[in-house]
Amino acid sequence: MKNEDKKSKTGTLNRRDFLKALSAIGGAAVISSGCTPEPLDKLVSYAVPPDDVIPGIANYYTSVIPCSPVGTPVIVRVREGRAIKVEGNPLDPVTSGSTSAEDQATLQTLYDPDRVKQPLFRNNRDNLTAITYVAAVDILVENLKNKPKNAYIITNNTTATTDKLFNELAEKIGAKRIKYEPFSYENIKHANKLTYGKNLLPTYHIDKADYLLSIGADFLETWLSPSEYSKRFTKMHEFDGDKKSFFCQVEPKMTMTGSMADEWVPVKPFTNLALVLGIINYIKSNKLNKKPIPNVFEDLETYSLSRTSSITGINEESIIKIAKSFVSAPSAMAIGGGYANSSKDDYKTIVAINLLNEITGNSDKLDFDNYLQLSNCSKTSEITDFIDDASKGNVDFVFIYNANPVYSLPKSFNVKKAFEKIKFKVSGSMLDDETSELCDLVIPDLHAFEKWGDYEGKVGNYYIMQPVMKPLYKGSSIEQTLLNSLNRITDSEDEKISSYYAYLRNEWKKFNLGDSPFPIFWNKIVKDGGIYNNNQKYSSLSFNGDLKIKSSTFKSNTDKLNLYITPSYKFYDGRSSNNSWLQELPDLLTTAVWDSWVEINSKLAEKLDIKEGDFLEIESDGKTIVTQAYLTPAIRPDTISISMGQGHTKMGRYAQNRGVNPIDLLSTDLDSESGGLDLSSAQVTIKKTGNWEKFVKVQHSFSQENRDMVQVIPMEKLLHDDHHDDHHGEHHKEYDMYREYDYFIHKWGMTVDLDKCTGCGSCVVSCYAENNIPVVGKEQVANGRHMAWLTLERFQEEINDELNGTTRIDMRILPQMCQHCENAPCEPVCPVFATYHNPEGINLMVYSRCVGTRYCSNNCSYKVRRFNWFSYQWPEPLNLQLNPDVTVRAKGVMEKCNFCFHKIGIAKDKAKDEKRKMNYEEISTITACQTACGCGAIEFGDLNDPNAKVTKLSKDKRAYSLLGELNTRPTVTYLKKIRREQI
Amino acid sequence: MSKKLIFITLGTFIATLVIVYFAFIKEYEPHQPIAFSHKIHAGVNNIPCTYCHSYVAKSSQPGIPSVQQCMGCHTYVNAKYDSNDPKRIYEYNGEQIDPNNYLYDGRKRIVFENEIKKLTGYWDRKEPIVWVNYHYVAQHAKFPHKPHIRYGLECTTCHGDVQNIDQPRPIRKMQMGWCISCHEEKLDANFKKFAKEHPAINELSDVDKRIMSYTGRIPADKLYKNYDHELGDKHSAHDEKLKLININQEVAWLKDCGTCHY
Known part of the structure; x- marks a missing residue:
């Protein structure tokens, strides 16, 4: 009692009472926190409202994605000024409204967190530092005004007005112009030049065929124009009640296209020529041809069934089956792939394929009137010439746009070293990739959804690139930058057009053939997304019968393995790698995500004691890469396969330091005739490194466990x-035990x-x-x-x-x-x-x-x-x-x-x-x-x-x-x- | 426990409540950047709601007027009055309104001219006005304005007597029970109308009736004894079933979770 009195007198609390009081505060806080309203949101009014935006309602604008080699016209859904979804434009006769995974994922390229946000400049060989756009153009103009000796302008497959501006600039400063695409199909173009006199990439009307023989063409993934050929393939291959076409795929490793085949024939890599000649020889010797066989291949007779079989690794009966089916089909067609036929002299394979189509009367499905603008790309030999030139220190100036040769050319070219010797390098790329990193000045382009422009995918199909939203970052499109610099280095007194939009409209005046005034015409084509060439007629072809070719020699069997590099249907050549949707999209055949792998035949792996997930060292001529093994029966035992697209050292958080780039294994070999890169140049050995990690894939078992899910x-x-x-x-x-349900509406x-x-x-x-x-x-x-x-x-x-x-x-x-x-x-x-x-x-x-x-x-x-x-x-x-x-x-x-x-x-x-x-x-x-x-x-x-x-x-x-x-x-x-x- | 301790505990309890009230809850009284009065606009000047909230019948969001839209009128309406001019004072619903000395929301005195000056300031700077949103439905519920307007609801049903309040507060807590009560009323009305046209409904069991009034749908075989699922479309009851659908198609949605939560 005394104690308590003392306490109350002094007013102190003992520990227990203090806690009681504390709990009262806590209780009050809990009670009141329950009553506290949710934090208040802000409502922000427009200062000046945009004309066509109603908050809560989507707007749709036409535009085009120029990323894939032929471009995809799209309709973009925009909500409150932000592009949120891409859909195909059904008016376009080429893609007819279909989009690829890469097209769908272009939104993540638009909102890429690693985009170059403002121009960068390397002063005194330091790091790249941010400068203003005006300062960047000043620096560019200054360099252009100096009339750089031996200048180059390297872009990807630019077309239409963009291409015109680049050409104008090249002409003005006397620069050489290179249009570099890692897959520019030199072999196909060269073969077409020889056989039909047309150095072009045609349209293949595979939808008209009853029997399609594809020699390594991955037309559902990357070959020429995958969106278009998916449509055509469906038209051909779908069951229409009584009939369905037959599709045979010949390739060393099963691709997505191969997985769709009715017949899949594994061929030894880069021996396709022997196979096609074997088929032609069989047709010739059995007189199955419908048209006379011109004596193109002098040594055709040497391709007997047995020799063909021993070169290609395909059983004789299979070859006979293909040949017979091909001839007996009412309408057959053979097509040849780009990278599958890109060893030295492999343009001859395409010549042979053209010949096969010709003698069986099937060349009527080749359409050279609707060729791809991709045909106008430079040969790989042109860019390697540039690299030679640069490594000698002869190049003063290079403007590089959307091309990434440091990544997509083999390391043996030493592109990086050559680049460092160039005096002034300008990049116009949106992403900070391996090539931009080396440049002295980076003026980032805008995404296609942020700028005006145009694109011509297939000849005659002009698409309008319409800005669907305001640019995320301050800056101008590459076309505007070019126009600004051109205007400043030109001394003429003529009136100059200062805005690219006005320039573009001016260019498009030539398309207004009708009577309607240009503004009306322009509004119509912007609404439609462009001008479409719906003319499906094309002229017939005459085969150059005087052609004389000697078939090439084939690599003899060695104990080394063949390396078969495939472009990725997700990343193409690696340009779309910094895209988290695509990185997380499981690869169709392996269901692997976020990494590279090497595909090995399961039997070979068993022999070498390789398990899935083992890290393998793949070596070719001293060049090595290390990646995880993936075991599959769907690859030849003498071949390993690696997909392209990964192995970036720079580009952004999703791409860099992930996986390997198989291109690095190749040597500097080129095909001297067509000028394409020799993809067969690497003969590899594999070695276990001893490391193992779980191979990350989405699906762990490919067995149906007798549940018959896919019937x-x-x-x-x-x-x-x-x-x-x-x-x-x-x-x-x-x-x-459940009753039926009714669904009223x-x-x-x-x-x-x-x-x-x-x-x-x-x-x-x-x-x-x-x-x-x-x-x-x-x-x-x-x-x-x-x-x-x-x-x-x-x-x-x-x-x-x-x-x-x-x-x-x-x-x-x-x-x-x-x-x-x-x-x-x-x-x-x-x-x-x-x-x-x-x-x-x-x-x-x-x-x-x-x-x-x-x-x-x-x-x-x-x-x-x-x-x-x-x-x-x-x-x-x-x-x-x-x-x-x-x-x-x-x-x-x-x-x-x-x-x-x-x-x-x-x-x-x-x-x-x-x-x-x-x-x-x-x-x-x-x-x-x-x-x-x-x-x-x-x-x-x-x-x-x-x-x-x-x-x-x-x-x-x-x-x-x-x-x-x-x-x-x-x-x-x-x-x-x-x-x-x-x- | 001593008396003193009880006092201290109670005292702290109340003090905390008071502090929390003033620190957080009182904040609920939104402090808008401009003392905008709905009463002056919608009441005194009789401007229709949709003049400013123009998207309400087109979109899920009613839209808040842009600064440009405000300036459409306020370029001319600047409320400049001489303080000594007795004509400036006018009457609205028996209340004397003095533009130079107006009791805004019963809590502060404002001068109209000054508030409009704030607006012209925003316009000169081309700066958006950041209003405080206190009239909201929880984020996990999707409330589109458009269908409610299409149905014919008045703005005042949910937003209260806007014409007579400077700063309208939500008249009820905008929570699910309140939404549902209205939807249920509509369901009930529909059910009664439906029962008149389909007397067969009166023969249903109480449970079925309740299910029907609650969900707005009922299996056709319960309503029509001769309805046979196996016969399906060919059966004579099919027409009746279609009738059922036509009457009921609005109803099925009224109490479906997915209507608001997805």
Whole structure:
């Protein structure tokens, strides 16, 4: 008691009471924090509103992506002044509205966090430092005014007005002009020059063929114009009720294109000439030719079946089969690949292919009137001449734009050293790549979506490059920079056009052939996206029969391995590598992400005791690279293959220090006739380094485990037999305890035609863009936390090819998204009803309700649900791409495909406004995957509408449900792949 | 525990509440950069809401007027009045409004001219005005204005009597229960209308009726005994089913989670 009195007198608290008081404060804080309103948002008004922007409503503008070798005209969706999605322009006759994965991912190039934000200048050989645009142009003009001796202007495949400006500048300062593309198909051009007198890259009308023989042409990935050929291939290869064309692919390593083939023939790399000559010789000796055979190859007779077989490694019977099928088909066509036929003198292969088409009367499918502008690119020999010149110290000035020879030419050329000897180097690239890094002045270009311009992909098809948004960073387009400098170095008294937009319009006046005044014409073409050449007629060809060629000698068998380098369908030659969507898009054949690998035949690997994930040292002539091994039966045992695109030392956070660049292994060999790089120059040895790391890939097993997920129906059965005898994928009604559901208004559903899907990955990237799907990085993919809503599952079955004594694989691709099951296993297990079935048949996720138990994912039969293990970040300015219509999911939330639910709402809203029903055009552009699919494999629509395409397809003979025997009743229906064994 | 301790504890408790109230909660009273009065614009001058919030019927967002739009009127309307001129004072709903001495929002006295000067300042600098948003729906719910306007809702239903308030506060907490109550009313009205046209509905069990009024849909076989799923489209009940759809197509959405949360 005394103690307590004393305490109260002094007013001190003992520890216990102090804590009591403290808890009162805590309680009060907790109570009041519950009442505190959410932090207030800001509402920012426009000072001056843009004319055509209504907040909350998307605008669509036409433009063109000049990145891929032929350019893709696109329609860009813009929300509040930010480009958020790319869709193909259906008016274009070349691509007919299809886009590749690379095109879809161009938005990440636009918002690339590693873009050069302002001009850089290297003063006194120091580091590059930022300067203003005006100062940069001053420096450029000063250097141009000095009339540099021996100047070069090197660009990528620039066309139309951009090209004209570069040529003007080159003329003004007396510079040599080089248009450098790593794949400029010199061999094809040279062969066409010899056979038809046309040094051009033609259009191949493969859609008219009944039998397509592709000698290494990866036309679904990178060859010439992949978007176009995907369309043409689908047209050719699709089943139209009674007929389907046959496709045979000859290549040493299975590519994506090869995986689509009805017949896949592994050939020894760079022996294609022998194969084609063997076929011609067989046709000649059996008199199967339809037209006389000109005596082009003097030593044709030496290519007997046995010799051909021993050179190419293909069984005689296979060669006979190809030759016979080729001749017997009503309309056949042979095409030859670029890099597959790029050893020394390999232009002869293309000559032989042209000859094969000619003698069988099939050269009518070659169209030289609609050639590619890519034909006008320089030969690789021209750029190597420049490098020779530079390394001697003779070059004073170089302007380099969108070309990266330091990366894309073999190290043996010593491009870096040669570059350092050039006195003044200017770069116009947007990205700080290996070549820009060496330059003295960098004036970054704007992205195609930020500037005016034009592009000519195929001759006669002029696309308008329209700015769809304001530039992210202050600066001007390369064309404006060129025009500014040209105006300043020209002394003439004439009136100069100072804005490139005015210059461009002036140039385009020549296209206005009608009566309408130019402004009206201009508005029309900007709306359409350009001028299209819809003329599909072309002149017939005359074969140069006087041509005399001696076939080349083939490398004798050594104990070394052949190196087969393939361009990547994601990164092309490596220009799109700093792109997180593409880095995270699993490679179709290996499902690997974020890295390089070397493909090795499994049997060879067994012999050498190599396991998947072993680091191998690959050595050729003293040059080595080290990368992880990937084992596959779909490659010849005498060959290893590495894909291009990785191994950047500079470029940005996503590209650099990742993987290897196989080009580095090559020597400086060129093909003297065509001037192309010799890709066969590396004979390699492999050695285990002893290091092992888990090979990061998305899918760990390619086996279907007898579940028959990707079903195949033989052609014969499809034609003659209506009876289904397989039980996989069928709903067992007798065991179903759930009642039928009624969908009063719509029942949304999807069909996926497995026979049409080529696995190009365009839908996957499109889904990333539309739905704000986060990129998780290599480590998280290794942990199985890949977030893609739509994945291309890939299964394989090994088939022993007794004819050739090799093993080949039957590749089956399954685009898999949420199946929107009617009896969804995920729904009843959710404790908080966060996932449920909506009245229109969509299995929806209510993110704000989800508490992250992940029961749904455990119970999902298809494993399509993705969990947000972290709050993923979009480094600025990549966040500007986020679609405002779609919630950005936070940590602890489950997510999955919702059939682009937000777009259904937008389409419905529009129809309601106009008091009508949704039409087919609207419905067919709802889902991002369907809009992106160039092959028409995906169809989305209302299953309640008996006339809808999707309803008809879902009742097709080939239709089946994925794991239908589980009675989940998916709304997504798959159409079986059609197998053709014989022509 | 001694009395003193209870006092101290209670005292701290209340003091904390008061401090938190003044430090954080009071902040809820938004301090806008310009003392903009909805009462003067929408009430006194009778400007329609959509004149300034012009996208409300076109887009999910109503749109806030740009500075340019404000200047469309305020280039001419500058509220310059001589303080001694008695004519400047006018009456609105029995209230004397003095442009030179106006009690704004019951908390501060403003001079109209000064506020308009602030606006012209923004315009001269071509600077956007950063307003404070206090009229919001939680971010995990998607509230589009457009369909509500299309349905015919008045702005005042949710935003209160804007014409008579300088700075309108949300009349109710904009939370889900409040949204749903309105949707439920509409569902109920639809159900009653529907029941008149389909007497078969009265023969339904109470549970089914409740399910129907709640979700706005019912399996056709429950409503029509002769409806046969196996026969599907060919059956005579199909027409009736279509009728059902036409009446009900708005309804199914009214209480569907995915309507607002996706």
